[in-house]
Amino acid sequence: MRLRHRLGQRAVAGLTTLLLPFAALVGLASPASAATSATATYAKTQDWGSGFEGKWTVKNTGTTAISSWNVEWDFPSGTAVTSAWDADVTNSGTHWTAKNKSWNGSLAPGASVSFGFNGSGTGSPANCKLNGGSCDGGSVPGDAAPSAPGTPTASAVTNTSVKLSWSAATDDKGIKNYDVLRDGAKVATVTTTSYTNTGLTAGTDYSYTVQARDTADQTGPASGAVAVRTTGGTTEPPTGDKVKLGYFTEWGVYGRNYHVKNLVTSGSASKITHINYAFGNVKDGKCVVDDTYAAYDKAYTADQSVSGTADTWDQPLRGNFNQLRQLKAKYPHIKVLYSFGGWTYSGGFTQAAANPAAFAASCKAVVEDPRWADVFDGIDIDWEYPNACGLTCDTSGFSSFKTLSQALRTEFGSNYLVTAAITADGSSGGKIDAADYGGASASLDWYNVMTYDYFGAFDADGPTAPHSPLTSYAGIPAAGFNSADAIAKLKSKGVPAKKLLLGIGFYGRGWTGVTQSTPGGSATGAAPGTYEAGIEDYKVLKNSCPATGTIAGTAYAYCGNNWWSYDTPATIGSKMTWAKNQGLGGAFFWEFSGDTSNGELVSAINGGLN
Template sequence: MRRSMLGRLAVAACSLTLLTAFAPAAGADGGGASGPGHSYKKVGYFTQWGVYGRDFQVQDLEASGSAGKLTHINYAFGNVSPQGTCFTGNVSGEADAWADYVRPLDAENSVDGVADTPEQPLAGNFNQLRELKAKHPGLKVLISLGGWSWSTHFSDAALTPASRKAFVESCIDLYIKGNLPQDGSRGGAGAAAGVFDGIDLDWEWPGSAGDTDTKFRPEDKRNFTELVKEFRTQLDGYAKSQRKRTRYELTAFVPTAPAKIDAGFDVRRIMRDLDFVTLQGYDFHVSGESKTAQQSALYARGDFSVDGTVDAWRLRGAPAHKLVMGMPFYGQGWTGVSGGGDGMGQPATGPAPATWSAGYEDYEALKKLADSGTYQVHRDRRGGHAWLFDGTTLWTYDDPQVLRAKTAYVREHGLGGAMFWSLDADTSDGELMTAVDRGLRGR
């Protein structure tokens, strides 16, 4: 996949660095149940690069009915330059202005059914998101900064008060004020104004190892706290200057492993300034490992789990209503599985062949395998996870039944909602999005 990004993290090196300590044991939650009228967040990631190989356009969210079920779209990703600023352009592997705001779309692929013209200053994904918001006035779009591959320079950008101030100013100028670099007739001052309603910080990871070229320092924990505060201060200041009636939202994607949390996140302090955090609820195990294992179980004794992640954040002071549960719209897969039985926990020779990248497959493709009769669907009902196995190849994934259990957990524990990586992996009729929406409504 472009930029060596499998969704977020589907590589073995990520598993070895990300999951470095066992999650806390499952425990009771005092958050209390919420009724059907509770306003849950439903946050879906839209991938910049999905418009290419997958040919997944913003308009597909409207066609599938998913747009009307979402409360937030996180646009993945914005990059941070070596100078510590938000930037865009056409730089291979680093920025893609063509996809963001230059690429013209025809009427068939446009949300409003009208083809882009050569003269309009905003085209591409940004313009389509603007059109989608016009159809769904309550929908919010956030720019997600970083990700696994583009967190390289976060530590430098957050290092000093001056660097933090300059970093935040650049991000607000580019995405909130919408001052895009000129690219022919596209871009210019205010060209993308109103597209983004806030910023999602996806620094992977402050204070501990991430991708091979991502810098990290012991002082990242303090600096991340101050960076969050700087974003909150500047976003609020700009909203006030514009006499905006609602504030710009500020969120963050955060890890499962307690060691990662403690190394980089002053939980009580950052939660004061963040509207909510999206919890890593997947890639607990990945296809680069030598044995098959669950990647997104709701409960797991002595292993990582969604419940353990929630507990870890609650124990460190995060309020339940600001925790949004991450759910995968993809699976992790192994081949050459030996040892018999249902295939789970058995040795494997390597990642399973897949459509886009070995060991990583969209739910849309996994559903076809489940319906083919070649694979058997297995379930750990107590653990709340599922997998496919044909005797040789195993895929661990979430299907609508698993998502019903997870949304029931969200309601019962008073969490803030659900997040999904990523929207382009769902079926054309939005089967997983519908399952989440219905589950959060208690249906």
């Protein structure tokens, strides 16, 4: 059982992209140096008359790694870039230049990277140059980037400072210096293998990594991350004005051995604003607690407990609910919502829609049970899907979701949060069109738009495609199956941008029997997974099958005959930038246990939205 949803495969129709192949990297290689080749292509991915969305893709078509890239082009007068992501874009008059970010400049043979932008006007780019030459696949000197430094160690931690030390990186031309990154942002550049970061906030969680730069000014991959919490502190760290919400699964306390205390030890609790506790069941049209043992009976020892105090046999509340109570005492800024439904338990919503008032009353009775009334700050409904098909099919009608939402708001009033996780099917005539999401939004605080699980090994023979594309791309298996199209459609139906949260999966989807490293290859079935074939946690994939490229704002990886797609701290950072540029209310993720033990994905969401 999980929040993840499967969008049925649909034929691609009506999407016209402008593909402009341009010519090559110039930097001619000397006979003594290795050479590679690359191309740059442009696509107009969306057009709304007065403006458009464009995307450039740089691909290494040679056999030697590329360490950096720089794309230049001219726009006609009246056409301009208004915002960009995954590249630093500048202009001089009508001449535009895009340079790689620190984390996406290196391209292995066969790998590609894309960056996008929103533009005004109607013109198309001309006179493309890639690293100073044309963009059709010429040669450029190959120079390997530095290796990753060792994971930093922390010492001398005080209320306001910490000393970091790491083992040196290696490079064929020598190391010039190191960039020290705190929560993904550079805070210092040093020439030694240690750094003391001062001016920190007492009682605050931080995450540090280090990148090396060689004498050719190339940056290598980041080191592993070290989590640091400064001493002291009586107030909570600021979380900004964006929602940063994570799902905590009731059943995760079993096989996954993931508990509420893990939110503290990973440093994640100080970087989120909300938790959705998943899932309550919907039976006979009413909300009910699902696993009562995990929810409020399981006993925790002192070392397992958030508070450090062991549960007793006769205390009135134990289990996850009591641990969440302790978490809120330690981090008062966190709000907790009880989420009902999900893929497995959505069948009960059809009966609930027949009597919305009775359903809403039953939900409030669960949330306000006197044993845990102080734990929950609201309710989240995950109906997969109103007036459409998920695990089962619902035919309650276009207005049923709006009516149910109105009943919940009437019952819970203005002092509780009332939210919903909803489909991200942006296709024409798809699931967003099946229900009145625009009308229902007036009764809800926000939507968790499930912008993941678009593609996966539920289509066993492929084609391989990223399960969480931010934007469309040439060759995407289904039109409208991407975050940008879903968000645009919801906005067009009258949903305010601030009521939309972008969804991030802390897991990957993968195929096996794949012979093509880039997206679009055929497969023979689902890749092996720890808990389910075709699905694996990020914390596993980052080491077992590291990313080899990016497409449509997310990463993919090819190892052996397996092909995976998943988000990394880098792609999450870019998605958060996009979410802010779109005016969205924030982001949410499924789910905490897929992250690393030091919470690097949560850190990327927090850093990207601040």
